[in-house]
Amino acid sequence: MRVCVLYSGGKDSNLALFKAWKVFEVACLITLFPRSEECYLFHYPNTQLVKLQAEALNLPLITEACLDDEESNLKALYKALKGAREEYGIDGVVTGAIRSTYQASRFQKVCWDLGLWCFNPLWLRDEISLLKELLDHNFEAIFTRVAGYPLKKDLLGKRVDERAVEFFKKIRYYVNPSGEGGEYETFVLDMPLFKKRVKILEYEIRGEDYDATLVIKRAELIDK
Amino acid sequence: MILVISTCKVPFSEEEFVRPITEIVESCGYSFHIKRYHEKIDFDEYSKIIVCGTALRDFDYLNYVDVFKPLLNYAGKVLGICAGYQILALLYENRLEEVEKIGIHKVRVIEENPLMPKNEFYAYFLHIYALSRTNDKLKMLAVQNGEICAFKVLGKDFYGVAFHPEVLNREIVERFVSL
Numbered sequence: 118m119r120v121c122v123l124y125s126g127g128k129d130s131n132l133a134l135f136k137a138w139k140v141f142e143v144a145c146l147i148t149l150f151p152r153s154e155e156c157y158l159f160h161y162p163n164t165q166l167v168k169l170q171a172e173a174l175n176l177p178l179i180t181e182a183c184l185d186d187e188e189s190n191l192k193a194l195y196k197a198l199k200g201a202r203e204e205y206g207i208d209g210v211v212t213g214a215i216r217s218t219y220q221a222s223r224f225q226k227v228c229w230d231l232g233l234w235c236f237n238p239l240w241l242r243d244e245i246s247l248l249k250e251l252l253d254h255n256f257e258a259i260f261t262r263v264a265g266y267p268l269k270k271d272l273l274g275k276r277v278d279e280r281a282v283e284f285f286k287k288i289r290y291y292v293n294p295s296g297e298g299g300e301y302e303t304f305v306l307d308m309p310l311f312k313k314r315v316k317i318l319e320y321e322i323r324g325e326d327y328d329a330t331l332v333i334k335r336a337e338l339i340d341k
Numbered sequence: 342m343i344l345v346i347s348t349c350k351v352p353f354s355e356e357e358f359v360r361p362i363t364e365i366v367e368s369c370g371y372s373f374h375i376k377r378y379h380e381k382i383d384f385d386e387y388s389k390i391i392v393c394g395t396a397l398r399d400f401d402y403l404n405y406v407d408v409f410k411p412l413l414n415y416a417g418k419v420l421g422i423c424a425g426y427q428i429l430a431l432l433y434e435n436r437l438e439e440v441e442k443i444g445i446h447k448v449r450v451i452e453e454n455p456l457m458p459k460n461e462f463y464a465y466f467l468h469i470y471a472l473s474r475t476n477d478k479l480k481m482l483a484v485q486n487g488e489i490c491a492f493k494v495l496g497k498d499f500y501g502v503a504f505h506p507e508v509l510n511r512e513i514v515e516r517f518v519s520l
Contacts, residue, residue, distance in 0.1 A: 118351070140353050218465050218508060222444035225397055225467060229443065234398045236353055241361040241507060 119144045120209040120236070121179070121201045123224070126167040128251055128258045128277060129213030129239060129295065131305045134174075135254065136238045137211040138310055144205035145177040147197045152185050166304065166315070166333055173311040173338055177205070187223075194227050202231060209234030215242060215297050244294035248282045254309055261331045262302035265292065270329035273322050277303060304333070313338040343373040343518060344387035348394065348424040350401040358394045361507040362422070365514045366391070378402045384411050389418045389518060392425025394505055397443070397467055399424075406431045418498040420456075420517045423468050426492075426501035433478040433494060440473070440488050442466040448490055448504065450483045455520060456500055456513050457483060457491060464490070464504035471503045 122134045124146035137143055148167045171178035179201055183193035201207050210228050214221045214237045221237060228235035239247060251258060258277040263270060267288060275281065285294035292300045307314035319335040343366055347359045359375060366373045376382050378401075384390060390412075395402065402424050409428050412419060421429040427437055448464045450457045464485075472489040475481055482500070483491035490503040498520065506513035 136356070137353070218445055222465075222467075226443045229397050229441070229469075232398075234351070234396055236351075236357065236396070238353065238356045240357040241364075243364075 118142070118208045118234070119206055120211050120234075121145045121147050121198070121205065121207045123210060123212045124148050124167060124170075124178075125213070126170050126304055127213075128256065128303045128305060129215060129247070129297070131213075131256060131258070131308050132247065132251060133211050133213040133238055135308060135310060137236065141209070141211070143176060143211075144207050145179055145201055146171050146174070147179045147181070147201055149190065149193050149197065150180060150182045151190070152183070166336055169315050169336055169338055170305065170311070173313045173315060175312055179204075191223060191227060194224075195231065198227060198231050198233060202233065207233065209236055211236045211238065213237075213239055215239045215244065215247070215295050216293075217297050244297075245282065245286055245289065247295060248277060248285065251277060252279065252282065255307075256305060256309075257307040257314070258303040258305045259331075260301055261304045261333070263300075263327060263329050265300045266327050268292065268301055269326040270322060270324060272301070273329060273331040274320070307341065311341070314341050342387050343371050344382070344384070344390045345373050345375050346378060346382070346390065346392045346425070347375060348378045348392060348399070348402040348428070349396065350399050351396065354396045354399065358396070362391055362393050362514060365507060365511050366518055369515055369518050371518050379405050379408060382408070382411075384415045384417070387417060389520070390415075390420070391514070391517070392419065392421045392428055394423030394425065394467065397469060402428065403431075412499070418517070418520055419500065420514070421499070421501040422507075423503060423505060426503050427468075427470055429494065429499055429501040430472055430475075430479070430492070433476070435472055435476055435479060437470040438473050439469060440471040441469050442471065442485075442488065442503075445509070446485050446504075448483050448485050450491075452480060452482045452493075454482045454491075454493060454500075456502075456516050462510060464506065464510055465508035466490075466504045468503055
């Protein structure tokens, strides 16, 4: 089966890609660029950098811009998937949805309407076990956004590592440990499928504790 | 021992539709075996059986309803989820209708039963086929907008739910395994 992966560049879509890679032919990645962090369906920070990640993966990338409202999101998703079906002959779509029925039901509906299979390999997984799985497979992901107490801006730029997993274990009753509700966002610099790794050359941190973003201004691919 | 049956044609879908069920079974302290829908199964080896759902575009299990015929003489308890609900409905000679339902909907319980004690609750649906009427072999337990979203096989401890309880109503699976 040929599939595309809905790809934000963060830890969940990369883990979904990693799993799909073992069983499917991954034909392309699809990234939607929402206008702001207000978007519920797609991730916002540093989405322009997925072009570098796609290059690191040696996979074609289909991008589609959208506004923040649901109608615009779904139209953009429909258009991108239709394009992927026509250009790459995909039969299915892989997403990194974990627990969000809002995301999952919308992805399912668009896939059904386009005659595509929808796969959600992280669905209902325990969030802490997912974080551990990233570490087990040597994913190098950094925090790029925090949005809510008790996530301070000093978390930005730090790696998702053992300490971070322990931290999220402690606060799991306040904060979804996967950040699926937008509590935090990540960006993957390296993972086993990357032929090269992403090196950040210039960044800026905007915002205050509990609501801050690490904006990557310049980055490049370097040998691993 | 509980038998968990996968109805997934594509094994990758089992991460989404089978693993969440086995995790609930395990968290309740029960052990389980997993079999796939086209395997020959000796149902009598198990005290309870859960037939799981599958991907929206997957209908292959409908070609294998005969595999489940021995259930007609099975004395244990069965919970059919989505595809499993459809298999039970067909096994008892009901007619499925095309009802596309994706997302969260409010379910109304119309018949007291051990799995769903509440009068109303929200559930996550992901199906293309369901029942809007039953024959006299099934008893309606819950409805949603004209769809029969839960039933019991009369004279048996067999239950079918059209929605996915593992998403928002894991207590239904917990109650079933504790029956």
